[in-house]
Structure formats: structure tokens, C-alpha cells
Amino acid sequence: MNSETDRFSELEALITEALKENPERELSISFTDTLLRKVEKRLTWRELIHEFAMKTGIVAVSLIILAVCLIFPNRDSTNPIIQMIVDNWQIVSGAVFLILFTFFSDQVLLKFYTRERIS
Amino acid sequence: MDDATLIAQVQAGNEHANRFLIEKYKNLVWHLVLRMVDQQEDAEDLCQEIFLRVFRDIGRFRGESKLSTWIGAIAYNMSISYLRKKGKNIMVSVDDYLPVASGKPAVESADEAVDKSSMKKIVHRVIDTLPVQYRTVITLFYLEELSYKEIEGITGMPEGTIKSYLNRGREAIREGVLRLVPDMHPQLSTMK
Numbered sequence A: 001m002n003s004e005t006d007r008f009s010e011l012e013a014l015i016t017e018a019l020k021e022n023p024e025r026e027l028s029i030s031f032t033d034t035l036l037r038k039v040e041k042r043l044t045w046r047e048l049i050h051e052f053a054m055k056t057g058i059v060a061v062s063l064i065i066l067a068v069c070l071i072f073p074n075r076d077s078t079n080p081i082i083q084m085i086v087d088n089w090q091i092v093s094g095a096v097f098l099i100l101f102t103f104f105s106d107q108v109l110l111k112f113y114t115r116e117r118i119s
Numbered sequence B: 001m002d003d004a005t006l007i008a009q010v011q012a013g014n015e016h017a018n019r020f021l022i023e024k025y026k027n028l029v030w031h032l033v034l035r036m037v038d039q040q041e042d043a044e045d046l047c048q049e050i051f052l053r054v055f056r057d058i059g060r061f062r063g064e065s066k067l068s069t070w071i072g073a074i075a076y077n078m079s080i081s082y083l084r085k086k087g088k089n090i091m092v093s094v095d096d097y098l099p100v101a102s103g104k105p106a107v108e109s110a111d112e113a114v115d116k117s118s119m120k121k122i123v124h125r126v127i128d129t130l131p132v133q134y135r136t137v138i139t140l141f142y143l144e145e146l147s148y149k150e151i152e153g154i155t156g157m158p159e160g161t162i163k164s165y166l167n168r169g170r171e172a173i174r175e176g177v178l179r180l181v182p183d184m185h186p187q188l189s190t191m192k
Helices: A002-020 A031-071 A080-087 A089-118 B003-011 B015-037 B040-060 B067-085 B116-129 B132-143 B148-155 B159-180 B184-190
Strands: none
Touching (some): A002 B116, A031 A080, A031 B040, A080 A089, B003 B040, B015 B040, B015 B067, B015 B132, B040 B067, B116 B132, B132 B148
């Protein structure tokens, strides 16, 4: 009976020992470096997007202020600039899109890939 | 470095702090994910995703728990989502579980030599067959040596459930080992 109890405790001890052991499979050696590179990439991307949004915001606010300054003094008569924009809205929106895309490529994409290459 | 300093440094974009955070918590995340997912490549990718989430959301950490608990909870929730996406049944009922019912005996007779490391391998084989919830609490309790409170913080399971899973899990392992190694008892006394 005693030896049966001993064997039971032996099995229990073995199970506890096995449960406390690290698994045989380990993370790859490059895990931390690969992860840090990814973190760095994401941080750079986020920083560039933030910068781009700020710059675009500043330009947009300046344009809005300019538009208000142009419209308000002559709000009774039709402003020729506004009229021109309304008449050619497709060309104007195409131009705005092109400018934004060029600005985005220059400020975000090019910077991102240049930094990538350097690192 | 305490948690608050580490978080401040990570938020300031200090690369050494980022490395320190990964090194400090990678084993916790790896052990948890590996036991839950059980596929080396997927587990490693998932660990990367977990740490990216940690770095993304670290600004939201309010210090209501330990940083290890917060990171563990992210790892646990993301592993559960992964398993759900893979269509794995994670809610195996405790009563429905039969330990390695279809398992072929690892050792055919008592004469066959079984050393201690082989026995441990058998124990690990049995653990791999347990339901996810068992494997999770067993890993956090025995391997990471976390308290019930910390395991509760990570898994969201009440303390009573954790204790019950631990007991039943151990019981299932014992039964599983005895099933895989017939005539286990004579072997134990001669084991090196």
C-alpha cells in the first residue's frame, strides 16, 4: 500500500516537473530583431502620415481662409473665381487630387522607402 | 526598470526600451501562444502580431493591472480569435473531454525502457491533447508561475473556474499518461 502511494507521488512529481519545464520548441533567434524592424517601420509610417496630415491641414485651412476673404467682401455679386471653380469642378478636383497625390508621394512614400533603404 | 518607466520610454520611441520590453515578455507570450495554437510557424507570426498590438496600444494601458497581465490578456484574446478564425472548437466541455481516448500506447510493455525524459515527453504529448482552456491555465500556473488573480486578469475566467481547470487538467494528464503507458507503476520505481 505504501509503495503504491510512493509511486503515485512519484507520478505526481514527474507531472509537476514536466509542467514546469520550458517547451522544447523555442522562438527563432531573430525574433526580437525582426519584430523591432517591424515596429520601427510602423512608427516611421505613422510619423510620416501624421506629418503629411498636419501639412495638408495647414494648406487646407489657409485655402479656406483665402476663399472666405475672397467671398465675403463681394458676397452680393458672383465671384468670378468661385464661378470658374464651379463651372470646371471636374478639372479642379482632378488637379487637387493630382497635387495631393504628388505631395503624398513626395512627403510619405519617397521618405519612407528612402529611410527603409538606409536602415 | 519598473513598468511605468518602461512604458514612458517605449512611448518616447526609445529603441532600447522596445527591445527590453520584448525580451522581458517574449517567453510569457510564446509559452501561452504555443500551448494554445500548437503550430510553431503560426505561433511565431501570432507572437509578432501580439507585440505589434502591444506597441500600438501601450498608450491605453492605465496601470490598473501589471503590465505582464495586460500583455498576457492581449496574447490570450488574440490566440482565441486566431483559433476561432481557424474554426477550432475552443469551448470543449469539461465533462465531454476524454483524455487521449484514441491514443495508441506509447510503451507496449513494462520491459521496454522508459527514462525520465521520455516520460516527460509523454506528459507533454498528453498536455497537447487537452482542451485549450486547460492548457492555458496549466501553462500560466505551472510554467509562468502566475497567481490565480493574474490568471483571472489574463483569461477573464473566475478564480473558481481556474482552480477547477487546474485540478481536472492534472487529473486528465494523470489518466492520459497511465493510458499511454500501460503498467506505468512498475516503471516509475525503476525510472532514472
